[in-house]
Amino acid sequence: MMSSGDEGPSNADVTLNSSVADLNLQEPTSSSPDNAADSATISYQPPISNNVPGFRYKYPQAKPTPPGVDDTEWNKLFTAADSRYYNKHGKNSKESEKYRIRGETYELALKMLGEKREKEKLVAAGLLPAKARKIPTADKLGKMSTTIKREPSTASRDATPMFGTSIGDMTLGIAEKIKSEGRARKPMAPTTISSDRGTPAPTTTIKSTPIPPPKLDKPVLKKKATAPSVKKPVIKPRSETPSGTSGSRPSGPRTSNSTDNESGSNDGGEYCICRGPDDHRMMVCCEGGCDDWYHCSCVGIDETDTRELLDRYVCPKCTTAEAFTTWKPMCRYYNVGIFQGKLPCKKHARVTMNPPSKYCSDEHRDAFWTFVKSRVRGDEKPSMGGALNRKEIGWLLERSKTADDVHGLGGKPRLPNKEDADLTRPVGLYYLTAEEQLEIAEIQQKKAVIEARVGGFTNQVKVLVMINDRAKHALKLTNLEVKDFCGYDNRLAMNEAEFSIWCNTAEGQAALETGEIGPRTSETLSLGMIMPHPAQSIPDAPKGPDALNNMCLKARKKCKHLNWRELHNHDFVYNKKILRDELERLARAEAEIVDNAETREAAKDYYANNVTIQLF
Known part of the structure; x- marks a missing residue:
């Protein structure tokens, strides 16, 4: 329905969307802002989804959606409210999560929703300017070849519906159509669009109601x-x-x-x-x-x-x-920054260039060699353990034929491998003294003892897993009043010596070979046994099925063996770590003895031909 003062658009100019059933427009009765705002009333409102089952909120704290608000719109508002708290605390997600849990984010989203509704009312009443719309340039209008039929209107404000208005091959979406109809527009003369600066530009005559061209759909x-x-x-x-x-x-x-x-x-x-x-x-x-x-x-x-x-x-x-x-590969100028105590360059080198470069840029290449030049001593006096002068550096570079030779400057002298020698065996082993050989033998003996202890703790971890599996299996086979029982086995209480003896028994060997531990036998009952006080009497253990033999059947939370799985596992793992650290220390000591023997042999000729004089 529309007022008699308006002439309805033709079928060629207006295409009704299939989702829109009806559209009612009313002419304003006066020139007041309130009546002007009601000059175009849309009776149709698109359906909204409010608290639809299965709707996926970004945060669960966004539930429920306030009445009359679309789920998608509320989800965006709640996310924007969460972002405010997130940015307020220096992009700290943990702090923003606290606001969501306390409900403050929900309250802020409600406040933002109210502000949004108030702003929409002011815009509809003409008290606030509508959002600026981007007008296509004349070149784009010329390419679209737009020709829209102009409809006469007797009202001060044109309220002709523009649903389905096509511009070239572009069709307005339903949201843009409703916005176009709901806003009050000032009439525009069918003139040309020109440049604001007075420069001549291509013009396009628009034969249409005075509605600015809509935004072109851009790729998302x-x-x-x-x-x-x-x-x-x-x-x-x-x-x-x-x-x-x-x-x-x-x-x-x-x-x-x-x-x-x-x-x-x-x-x-x-x-x-x-x-x-x-x-x-x-x-x-x-x-x-x-x-x-x-x-x-x-x-x-x-x-x-x-x-x-x-x-x-x-x-x-x-x-x-x-x-x-x-x-x-890292830029070589990184080392200069470390040496000078400045922020080092952590960019990658241009190794893919032709020729390859060890630097990230030409500036850092030049700066690196400028730094190297500054480290060279300027006088001609011979060095006494300090910085080298230019002649000394030149002498070193002349005798260093390869990069490996340069990198080896200042390092320990090395000996070549003997003919028919075992390449996997260190060269220094051939030059050990009697004292060094004895010291290495002691180190290897200590390493063997420690490795045996590490193997014992590894087996104890396996027994811990088997005892835990046995407790789970017993729960399925028996009908016990206590469903969540302890399941502790006192074979975990053995010390290293007792456990070593247990591993050599038939019971222990069978468990370690099969991966399944059974009931305790009479052969191992004395291992780990608690010696009672002379006046103390210990009752015999109740007899039961083999599946429950030597197993604590008390309720888990009431038993003194609480968290026995975690405690024993932590104990075994920690002891293995301590022993492995000790093994590494002994290995370093052994390698140092062998390395010193090789260095001593390699420098033998040097010290034979040179005399060291102590001056102070």
Whole structure:
């Protein structure tokens, strides 16, 4: 329905959307702002989804949607409210989560919703200017070849419906159509569009009601890289910068920096070894096969190194001899920054250039050699252990034919391998003195004892697993009143010596060979037995099925063996770590003795022909 003062549009100019059933327009009765705002009344409102079952909110705290509000609109408002708290606390997701749990984010979203509704009312009443619309240039209008029929109107404000108005091959969406009809427009003369600066420009005559051209539909801008879901990984675009280690594969790890997201909020998924969400920290994708995403802080990788130096990341569980994490060569100027105590350069070197370069730029190349030149002593006096002069540096470079020779300057002298010698055996073993041989024999004896102790703790961990499995199996086979019983076995209380004896018994050998531990036999009952006080009497253990033999059947929470699994496992693992550290210390001591023997033999001729004089 429309007033008699308006002439309805033709079928060629107006295309009704199938989702719109009716449209009613009324002419204003006066020139007041209130009546002018009601001059165009749309009776149809698009259906909204309010608290629809199965709607996926970004955060569960956004439930429920306020009455009369669309779920999608409320979800966006709640996300925007969460972003305010997130940015307020320096992009700290944990702080914004506290606001969501306390309900303050929900209250802020309600406040934002009220402000939005008030603003919509003011815009509709003409008290606030509508959002500026972008007018296409004359070139674009000329390309679209737009010709819209002008309809006469007797009203001061044109209220002709524009549903389905086509511009070229573009059709307004329902949201734009409703906005076009609901806003009061000033009439425009059918003149030409020209430049604001008076410069002549192509013009296009518009034969239409005075409605500005709508925005052209632009391709939707995709958000920057966000870590994909674990269940449905999305392949992310990778950098096309050539790598220094792989010529056919694009270099650069698959990274995600969630601080670039428009919403500034996490997606609630589970990633990384911490099984946490995508919480605005930089993440890196494993390229070893699992395609899982990991927080750089959780896997011990610096974010700056990730951006500049990481070539390919492979997580520990996917690491093999062929697939492992690789890095790009670092700019050589990094060492200068470390030496001077300044911020070092952590960019990758241009190794893919022709010819390759050890520097990230020409500036750092020149700065490096300027620094090297500044370290050279300017006088001609011979060095006495300090900086070298130009002649001494030239003499060293003349005698260093290869880069390995330069790198070996100042190092310990080495001896070549003898003919028909075992290449896996260190050269220094051939030049050990009697005292050094005795010392090495003592070290090897200590290492053998420690390795045996490490093997004992490894077997105790296996027994712990077998006892736990036996307790679970016994629960399925027997009908006990206490369903959640303790299950402790006193074979875990043996010390190292007692456990070593138990391993040599038939019971222990059978358990370690089969991986299943049975009831305790009479042969091992004395191991780990508690010696009672002379006046103390200990009742015999109740007889029962073999599945429950030597097993604590008290309720788990009431038993004194609480957390026996965790305590014993921690004890065994910690003891193994201490013993392995001791093994490494002994190995370093042995290697140092052998290395000193080789150095002594290599420098024998030098000290024979040179005399050292002590001056003070």
